[in-house]
Amino acid sequence: MKIQYFSDTDTLAIELTNKPVVSTDPITDDLIVDYDDEGKVVAITIDNCSKNVDSLNLQPLNLPVLSL
Incomplete structure (x- = not known):
């Protein structure tokens, strides 16, 4: 999973998988x-x-980390 923020467009992109x-x-x-x-x-x-997002209250909550 990859989470990116693009300040130039004020866009939050959440990529859950690398599938097309x-x-x-x-x-x-x-x-x-x-x-x-x-x-x-x-x-x-x-x-x-x-x-649209309350970034002050953004918290990761027990996200599993998978080893490759």
């Missing part, structure tokens, strides 16, 4: 979900992040 995106669903003007060929979510994009 085959379809994209704009949920709202600021929320986009990408899917793989099996219909599983592979990425989430939040535009206008500073208006």
